[in-house]
Amino acid sequence: MDPRSPTPLATCDRRDFLRRAGYLSIGFSLLGLSGCAGEARASGTGAGAAPGGPPLDDERVDAWLRIHPDSSVTVFTGKIAIGQGILVALRQIAAEELDLALDAVKIVMADTGLTPNESYTAGSASIEGSGRAIRRAAATARMLLLERAADRLGVATGLLSVAGGVITGPDRDASVTYGDLVAGEQLTARVAADAPQKKPADYQVVGHPRPRPEIVTMVTGAKGADDYVQNLRLPGIVHARVVRPPVYGAALRSVPEAEVRAMPGVIGLVRDGSFLAVLAEGEYQAIQAWQLLRQRAVWDRPAPLPAQAELFSAMPGRATGTEVVASVAGLEQKFRQVLATVEATYTRPYQMHGSIGPSCAVAAYRDGQLTIWTHSQGVYPLRASVAAMLELPPADIRVIGVRGAGCYGHNGADDAAADAARLAVALPDRPVRVQWMREDEHAWEPYGSAMRLQLRGALDGNNRISVWETRLWTDVHSHRPGGDAAELLAAQYLEGGPEPPTEGYLGGGYRNSQPIYRIPDLHIEAHRIEGPLRVSALRSLGAYGNIFAIESFMDELAEQAGEDPVAFRLKHLSDERARAVLEAVARQVDWPGSTGEGGAWGIALARYKNEAAYCAVAAEIAYDPAGERLRVLRLVGAIDAGQVINPDGLRNQTEGGMIQSASWTLLERVTWEGGGVTSLDWESYPILRFPEVPEVEVLLIDRPTEAPLGAGEAAQGPTAAAIANAVYRATGQRLRELPLTAEKLRSQGR
Amino acid sequence: MSQSITLRVNGQSHTAQLDPEMPLLYFLRNALELNGPKYGCGVQQCGACMVLLDGAAQPSCVLTVRQAAEREIETLESLGTPDRLHPLQRAFVEVQAAQCGYCLNGAILCAKALLDENPSPTRAEISAALERVLCRCGTHSRIVRAVARAAETTPTTE
Numbered sequence: 079m080d081p082r083s084p085t086p087l088a089t090c091d092r093r094d095f096l097r098r099a100g101y102l103s104i105g106f107s108l109l110g111l112s113g114c115a116g117e118a119r120a121s122g123t124g125a126g127a128a129p130g131g132p133p134l135d136d137e138r139v140d141a142w143l144r145i146h147p148d149s150s151v152t153v154f155t156g157k158i159a160i161g162q163g164i165l166v167a168l169r170q171i172a173a174e175e176l177d178l179a180l181d182a183v184k185i186v187m188a189d190t191g192l193t194p195n196e197s198y199t200a201g202s203a204s205i206e207g208s209g210r211a212i213r214r215a216a217a218t219a220r221m222l223l224l225e226r227a228a229d230r231l232g233v234a235t236g237l238l239s240v241a242g243g244v245i246t247g248p249d250r251d252a253s254v255t256y257g258d259l260v261a262g263e264q265l266t267a268r269v270a271a272d273a274p275q276k277k278p279a280d281y282q283v284v285g286h287p288r289p290r291p292e293i294v295t296m297v298t299g300a301k302g303a304d305d306y307v308q309n310l311r312l313p314g315i316v317h318a319r320v321v322r323p324p325v326y327g328a329a330l331r332s333v334p335e336a337e338v339r340a341m342p343g344v345i346g347l348v349r350d351g352s353f354l355a356v357l358a359e360g361e362y363q364a365i366q367a368w369q370l371l372r373q374r375a376v377w378d379r380p381a382p383l384p385a386q387a388e389l390f391s392a393m394p395g396r397a398t399g400t401e402v403v404a405s406v407a408g409l410e411q412k413f414r415q416v417l418a419t420v421e422a423t424y425t426r427p428y429q430m431h432g433s434i435g436p437s438c439a440v441a442a443y444r445d446g447q448l449t450i451w452t453h454s455q456g457v458y459p460l461r462a463s464v465a466a467m468l469e470l471p472p473a474d475i476r477v478i479g480v481r482g483a484g485c486y487g488h489n490g491a492d493d494a495a496a497d498a499a500r501l502a503v504a505l506p507d508r509p510v511r512v513q514w515m516r517e518d519e520h521a522w523e524p525y526g527s528a529m530r531l532q533l534r535g536a537l538d539g540n541n542r543i544s545v546w547e548t549r550l551w552t553d554v555h556s557h558r559p560g561g562d563a564a565e566l567l568a569a570q571y572l573e574g575g576p577e578p579p580t581e582g583y584l585g586g587g588y589r590n591s592q593p594i595y596r597i598p599d600l601h602i603e604a605h606r607i608e609g610p611l612r613v614s615a616l617r618s619l620g621a622y623g624n625i626f627a628i629e630s631f632m633d634e635l636a637e638q639a640g641e642d643p644v645a646f647r648l649k650h651l652s653d654e655r656a657r658a659v660l661e662a663v664a665r666q667v668d669w670p671g672s673t674g675e676g677g678a679w680g681i682a683l684a685r686y687k688n689e690a691a692y693c694a695v696a697a698e699i700a701y702d703p704a705g706e707r708l709r710v711l712r713l714v715g716a717i718d719a720g721q722v723i724n725p726d727g728l729r730n731q732t733e734g735g736m737i738q739s740a741s742w743t744l745l746e747r748v749t750w751e752g753g754g755v756t757s758l759d760w761e762s763y764p765i766l767r768f769p770e771v772p773e774v775e776v777l778l779i780d781r782p783t784e785a786p787l788g789a790g791e792a793a794q795g796p797t798a799a800a801i802a803n804a805v806y807r808a809t810g811q812r813l814r815e816l817p818l819t820a821e822k823l824r825s826q827g828r
Numbered sequence: 829m830s831q832s833i834t835l836r837v838n839g840q841s842h843t844a845q846l847d848p849e850m851p852l853l854y855f856l857r858n859a860l861e862l863n864g865p866k867y868g869c870g871v872q873q874c875g876a877c878m879v880l881l882d883g884a885a886q887p888s889c890v891l892t893v894r895q896a897a898e899r900e901i902e903t904l905e906s907l908g909t910p911d912r913l914h915p916l917q918r919a920f921v922e923v924q925a926a927q928c929g930y931c932l933n934g935a936i937l938c939a940k941a942l943l944d945e946n947p948s949p950t951r952a953e954i955s956a957a958l959e960r961v962l963c964r965c966g967t968h969s970r971i972v973r974a975v976a977r978a979a980e981t982t983p984t985t986e
Binding site for chain 2: 160161162163289290292293294295296297298299300301305306308309311342360361362432433434435436481482483484486513515516726730731733734735736737738741759760761765766767768769771773774
C-alpha cells in the first residue's frame with residue numbers, strides 16, 4: 079500500500095466518520111472510500127502501542143514504582159518535564175528512600191497509558207505533590223521488601239541492612255535482592271502514608287546536586303527517549319499547519335480551495351466551521367500552503383478590539399464580579415482616623431509565555447484509537463478535553479507527555495495537541511504533526527492577564543502600618559482545558575462547537591494579594607473583568623502583579639515613615655523564615671549596597687502563594703539619562719524552599735525565574751489594535767537578550783527537616799519589585815506601570 | 829520547479845531534488861533528520877535554527893538551499909556525541925547550563941564560531957556573540973559561564 083494514501087473507509091459508517099472527521103466542504107485529494115481502517119499496526123509507529131486503558135489505582139505502590147529483576151526501579155510520575163529539572167529530583171527522592179544509586183532509578187513521565195493522574199504540572203507543586211507521593215510509595219516499598227526479606231532470611235526486620243537493592247542479614251552471608259523478592263510480582267499493596275521514611279540526617283542522595291541526564295541529549299542533538307516533541311518523527315508522518323483567523327472570533331467565509339489543492343505535496347485541507355488547516359507531505363510544503371491561505375482565505379471580522387490605551391482606566395467600570403479576600407469593618411472610618419494616607423495605583427500589562435519553540439504536537443488515529451504526543455502540562459485533563467471535542471470515549475485516547483520548549487504555564491501546548499487530534503481523525507492511519515508558526519504562537523497563546531492594583535495604606539504613631547487596602551481588577555488567570563472542550567482553541571472555531579469557555583479561575587488573580595507583613599486592618603477586594611485578549615496561567619499567575627504592587631508600596635510606605643526599606647519590612651515581619659531570606663540578601667549586597675553613577679540597589683520579598691517558598695531579591699540598576707538606557711546589572715536572590723532535593727536544580731530555577739522576571743519587568747507588553755494583536759515576533763515583542771542580562775547569584779537556605787516547598791515561581795514577583803525600588807532609589811522616580819522603561823522615566827521626569 | 833541541489837552537511841555531500849527556495853532548516857530537519865537546528869521564529873530573530881556556514885554562525889530558517897549549496901554546513905551534531913562530547917558540550921553539561929534546552933543549539937554554535945576566532949573571549953565578548961540567540965528560561969548566566977569554562981579548558985593551539 080502506498081504509505082501516503084489514507085486507509086480506505088468503505089465499510090465504516092461513513093456518516094459517523096464524517097461527523098467525527100467533519101470535513102464539510104473540502105475533502106482529501108487522495109481520499110479513497112473503498113475499505114475500512116485496519117492495518118494500522120503494520121506501519122509500526124508504536125502509536126497505538128497501549129492506547130487508553132485505565133491506569134493503576136494510584137493508592138497502590140506499583141502505580142508509582144516498579145521493581146525490575148536487576149533490582150533497579152522505574153518510577154512513574156504524572157508530572158511532565160518542561161525544563162524545570164523535575165525528573166532528576168523525583169528520582170533522587172525514590173533512590174533515597176529505597177537505598178538505591180541514582181542510576182538505578184529510571185522515570186516515566188505523564189502518560190495516560192502508564193502514569194498516575196496528577197492533573198497539571200503547575201503551581202510549583204511537583205515536588206510537594208508528586209515528590210510526596212513517590213516518597214511515600216518508595217518508603218512503603220522499602221518497608222514491604224524488608225518484611226519479605228525478613229521472612230526469607232528468617233530474621234527480624236530490625237536486623238536487616240539495605241544497600242544498592244541488596245538486603246543483608248546480621249551475619250552478612252545471607253542476603254537477598256529487591257529483584258529476587260519481587261520476582262515479577264509487583265508490590266500491589268496500598269501506599270502507607272505512615273511507612274517509615276528516612277531521616278534527613280541520613281540522606282545520601284537528596285540534598286546533593288545531581289546532573290540532569292537529558293542535558294547531554296540537548297547539547298548534542300542526539301536522538302533519545304528524552305527528546306523534544308518537535309523532533310518526533312514517525313513513519314508516514316504528515317505535516318500540518320492551522321490557519322488561524324486574523325483576529326479573535328473571525329468567521330471563515332471562503333477558501334481558495336482548488337489553488338491550495340494543486341500545490342505540490344498538499345494532501346488535503348480540513349475546514350470545519352472556521353477551523354482551517356492544511357496537510358502536506360513536506361513541512362515546507364505545508365508552510366507554503368499556509369502562507370497562501372493566510373493571504374487568500376476570506377474572513378468576516380467581528381467588532382474591533384477595544385483600544386489598548388484605555389485598558390487600565392476602563393477596568394473599574396467593567397467589573398463583572400468581586401471576591402473579598404480579606405475584609406475589615408469600618409474601613410473608611412479607620413482611614414479617617416490617620417494623619418496621612420499613602421495611595422498608589424500599579425498596572426501590569428498582558429504578557430506572553432513566549433516559548434522559544436512554538437507549540438507542537440503529533441497525533442495518530444488508527445483502529446478508532448487516538449494517540450497524542452504533547453508537551454501539555456496536563457495529559458489527563460487534555461485527554462478529557464479532546465474526548466469532549468471529538469466525541470470520542472476517553473478510553474480510546476492516549477495522551478503521552480513529551481518534552482517541549484519551556485512553557486512557563488498554559489501556553490499553546492494544549493491547543494496544538496487539539497489541532498493535531500482534530501486533524502488526525504480526519505486523516506486516519508497517518509501521524510499528523512502540527513507545529514505552530516511563530517506569529518500564531520505570539521498572537522494566539524493565552525497571555526498572562528493584565529491587572530490594575532490600587533493600594534492605600536496608613537501608618538500609626540510608631541510608623542507601623544495600621545491599615546491597608548488593596549483593590550485589584552484583573553481578568554482570570556487560568557483557562558486551562560480541565561476536561562472542557564471549550565477551552566481548546568480549535569474547538570472554539572469548529573462547526574457546532576462547544577459553548578463559549580467558562581469564566582475561568584479568578585483565584586490566581588489575588589494570589590499573593592495578602593501582604594506577608596503584620597497589618598492589623600487589612601481589606602482586599604478582587605474584581606473580575608473580561609479583557610479583550612485570550613488569557614490563562616502564566617508563571618506565578620497574579621502573584622507577579624500583586625507582589626510588584628505590594629513590595630513597591632512597602633518602599634513607598636517606608637519612605638513615608640522615613641525609614642530604611644529593609645528595617646521597615648523587618649519590623650513588620652514575624653515569620654522567621656521570611657526574615658531570614660531578606661536578611662541574607664541584605665547581607666550579601668551589603669545593603670544599601672554600593673553602586674556606580676546613576677545606580678542603586680532595591681530589595682523585595684515574598685512567600686509564593688503565602689505557603690510555598692520564601693524568596694527575597696535585591697536588584698542593582700543603572701540609569702543613563704543621556705543614553706536613555708535603563709539596565710539591571712545584578713540580581714541577588716535568597717530562597718528558602720524547605721528541604722532542598724537538588725540544590726543545583728533549585729538554583730537553576732531561581733536564576734531563571736529572576737532573569738525571566740527581569741525581562742517581563744523591563745521590556746514586555748503585548749500590544750494590539752482594533753484588528754488584532756500586533757505583537758507578532760521578537761521585534762514587536764522583545765525579550766531580554768544576552769548582552770542585557772544581569773549577573774545573577776542565588777543563596778540557598780536549606781532546611782532539611784522542613785517539608786519541601788514549591789519554588790519554581792517564587793522569584794517572579796520579588797524581582798519585579800526589587801527592580802522598581804532600585805529605579806526609584808537611583809532616579810527619585812517611582813514607576814508604577816509595568817514594564818519599567820527608560821522612556822517612561824524620561825517622559826515622567828519632564 | 830524542484831531542481832537537483834547538492835549540499836555539504838557535516839562533511840558529507842547530499843544531492844536531492846529540492847525546491848531551491850526552501851529554507852535550509854527544513855532540509856536539515858526533515859531530509860537528514862537532524863535534531864540540532866530547530867524552528868523558532870522563521871525570521872532570523874531567535875537563533876534556534878543556527879548552523880555554521882563556512883564556520884560562521886548563521887540562522888537556517890531564511891537561508892535557502894540554493895544559497896547554501898556548495899557551502900560547508902555544520903550542525904550541532906558535527907561537534908560531538910554523548911560518548912564523545914566536544915569541550916563546549918562538556919562545559920554545558922558540567923555547568924548544567926540548560927533548563928528547557930531549546931536554545932542550546934544556537935548558543936553552542938554561536939560559541940563555537942566565537943571560540944574558533946577568539947579562544948579567550950571576555951564575558952562581554954561572549955554575551956555579544958550570543959546576542960542573536962534568545963533564551964526564555966533565563967539560563968543566560970549559566971550559558972555564559974559554560975562558554976567561558978570551555979574557553980579556559982580548550983587548548984588554544986587546537
